[in-house]
Amino acid sequence: MIDLYFWTTDNGYKARQAVEETGLDYRVVPVNIRQKEQFDPEFLKISPGHKIPAIVDPDGPGGRRVTLCESGAILKYLARKAGGALYPDDPAVDQWFFFGTSTFTPLAQQFGLFFQRFGSDVPPAKAHYDAVLRDLLGVFDRHLADNEYFAGGYSIADISSYPDVHIHGANGIGLDAWPNVKRWHDAIEARPAVQRAWGDY
Numbered sequence: 001m002i003d004l005y006f007w008t009t010d011n012g013y014k015a016r017q018a019v020e021e022t023g024l025d026y027r028v029v030p031v032n033i034r035q036k037e038q039f040d041p042e043f044l045k046i047s048p049g050h051k052i053p054a055i056v057d058p059d060g061p062g063g064r065r066v067t068l069c070e071s072g073a074i075l076k077y078l079a080r081k082a083g084g085a086l087y088p089d090d091p092a093v094d095q096w097f098f099f100g101t102s103t104f105t106p107l108a109q110q111f112g113l114f115f116q117r118f119g120s121d122v123p124p125a126k127a128h129y130d131a132v133l134r135d136l137l138g139v140f141d142r143h144l145a146d147n148e149y150f151a152g153g154y155s156i157a158d159i160s161s162y163p164d165v166h167i168h169g170a171n172g173i174g175l176d177a178w179p180n181v182k183r184w185h186d187a188i189e190a191r192p193a194v195q196r197a198w199g200d201y
């Protein structure tokens, strides 16, 4: 059974969505990052950068124990372990997967920081990241006008962006201005695996 070291954040949900989608056997190990549990020395052996998500798979390739941090690495690992359906051999999947992991999420997190958690009001930073988030949703909307999902069928390319679209778009500034993103978001939200991933643990 895979241990998923998880907290209720965008990157945490990416990993949980992926493992739910694959049907692999797993259990959630909560790591409350608000209470600094990510600095526990035992957890640091799994995630040296003190970040969730992380996984431990006692039955990795060749029967060896695999520990992994970084949501992108975890999504690829889980998709491959489950047979590859969520990670087709298509460069477009990699493009949108990395766009989500390396571009969209880090910028959306700055939006979340300044609008929700910074502790003091910084109007120039808020204006900047509001414009950045709107620009990125526009990028997605133009692509999704001609594509049901980011690259072919539903894949880790979609999972890498969905949580931040859900948190900061659908449940933040709203998605009415980006109807193709809304259609994509709502289709993913309705997936049973996504419902389970965002549910109780």
Ligand SMILES: N[C@@H](CCC(=O)N[C@@H](CS)C(=O)NCC(=O)O)C(=O)O
Residues within 6 Å of the ligand: 009, 010, 011, 012, 033, 038, 049, 050, 051, 052, 053, 069, 070, 071, 072, 101
């Ligand atoms: N690039 C990493 C980022 C992970 C990350 O930012 N994790 C946050 C929660 S979303 C965290 O654990 N923060 C706690 C800390 O940095 O101490 C990934 O994609 O997994």
